[in-house]
Amino acid sequence: MKFRVIGSAADQARVGELNTGHGLVRTPAFMPVGTRGTVKGVFPRDLLDLGAQVILCNTYHLLLRPGIDLLRDLGGLHRFLGWPGAILTDSGGYQVFSLSSLRRVDDHGVVFRSHLDGSPLFLSPELAVEFQLIAGSDLIMSLDECPPWPASPSELDQAVRRTVLWAARGKEAWERLQDSHASFPTPEAGLFGIVQGGGDARLRALCAEELGAIGFDGFAIGGVSVGEPPEEGLRAVAETVVHLDPARPRYVMGVGEPWQMVEMVNLGVDLFDCVLPTRLARHGVAYTGMGRISLRNSSFRLDPAPISSECGCYTCRNFSRAYLRHLLKSEEILGLMLLTLHNLYFYLCLMKEMRTALERGCWEAFLAEKRKRREEFEEGG
């Protein structure tokens, strides 16, 4: 994995190129989430057409089903999923802490039980790296401990201490396996460290510096979008980014709303993932330049207009709000398929717009326009 900053605005927002073993990823980039080995309700060929360059898969879910042995036997994730683009895998840590039961955590790692069948599993920083290498991931995450929000100072201290310890051990495993990298499906993979520290600027700085000293191909910012007010998440990102090597890609995990991505790109973030566009689609909610709309709303019963007349996606070029409402009311799969397509198109177009604005040197104007629109239209904080 190689990263190159192509251009930047105000020394922060930047456009770049991430060279992976599965194609070039132009940044800023949004990664659709393929939790259990599929971006829900989308054919891989349509993901490519939408402009997706990289998707995220959850190590925890894949560990449970289909299991790492199967992925090894079948030649890795890309072949299994029929996805030719890049794949980022998380470390599994976040889901171990949020989904599994009967955990025992210490510095060695985590013992937990599958939320599917209760079978016991063990995850360590070394195994997290090895599993992701076996899966053939392009962008590999170190195991981290992500504290909930709000967390006490001692919880945050502990999470940062353990995250740095685990990152160092993951890096050691990575180097120990270096000679055998060629035997994994994606020899050119890159390893990321994850910065924790909650809303504590001092801890964020400490964590970022220590990870920087260990040395990684990229840096993720974790512990954002875990329940905090969005402004605090934005502040935490701002306070972290300044301590990260500008030559490395920066990835904010689990973010976010369109306006959050715009603000974080402005701070110098390169990569995002979020379940919102796909999850909201399954609930009948569509993104538009004028905020979200719920297609189940009875006001759309006879509406011949598309979701958004500004949108060039397949859904908006061919189907009315009235038809989408009919599909949703009838609980027809096609409804969520069409909304998923539209929402991902919306997200991926936004990233493209940001890259274009940065390339053309008109980021400030773009940002001002987006902020103005948000004041006028968008819901929520």
Add this chain to the structure above:
Amino acid sequence: MKFRVIGSAADQARVGELNTGHGLVRTPAFMPVGTRGTVKGVFPRDLLDLGAQVILCNTYHLLLRPGIDLLRDLGGLHRFLGWPGAILTDSGGYQVFSLSSLRRVDDHGVVFRSHLDGSPLFLSPELAVEFQLIAGSDLIMSLDECPPWPASPSELDQAVRRTVLWAARGKEAWERLQDSHASFPTPEAGLFGIVQGGGDARLRALCAEELGAIGFDGFAIGGVSVGEPPEEGLRAVAETVVHLDPARPRYVMGVGEPWQMVEMVNLGVDLFDCVLPTRLARHGVAYTGMGRISLRNSSFRLDPAPISSECGCYTCRNFSRAYLRHLLKSEEILGLMLLTLHNLYFYLCLMKEMRTALERGCWEAFLAEKRKRREEFEEGG
């Protein structure tokens, strides 16, 4: 609507062209079923790519939701569904008898209650035709009474008598509305009569002759695939077809398995519809040239092969049985999407193979090969 027989084998099996207001339909043709205004789990653009030329929509379901007023206001089914190809609508009769409650049936029509909200509705032969004209259907079915299987001789008698009476009244309404046809979304629509008569050859002949005397653009054979042994259905079709005008298209409703379509094409049938390829896909079952397979089967856990190495569909070109099994076990929508695509491809390819065999004058060899394969591989009767 215009129909032309292009060529035939043994004076029965034939290849033809159905000219509709929404494109040419090459026959024999299979119509994917879009019950509630969508072929479940398939984008219209993918249906076109698969080679679907005409789809079936159920008048009963559309009558209940979104309702005929909405379809009128929004310019008809084609625009509503975003489907540029031809549409055949059934009359609503079959579902009124099988799904709705509190029916009162007499020669005037049927009073019934919606199975969705219990609201009372009335359907008559005149209204059935008018509703389908408003919906902009290309191929319109007369209201019929379809008796269950087995039915008593008097039930069959009654059904045939009423079906002929209703067909005549539907035809009258059709002619009365002739001057205003241009005001409907599909002025070139064609009207079909439906032959009932169960397994009674004398009644089938009588019904076919009487409908022929009334005069229709095409003829459907109903009361097949309603629970009878497949051989009896085949016999009923054979005994009906010979009494139908060979210059008109023939459509067997609700059929069927691939081997049934082959046998019925051999008898001179031109059109089919069936929920099996889409419904079985949702249950994880795929068609292959060697019979059906259930992708949930644990024997496919590590199977890197596609559903069928003979198949050229998107699913078989890109995904393994192991991945499909993973998706089905995880209850991921993509699993049923990929299986639906494969099964429809299988059905539509079979129709294309039949047309090619008929065009090239090698129908007998084709039929013999299919019968031999069936003896070797296919499940069930």
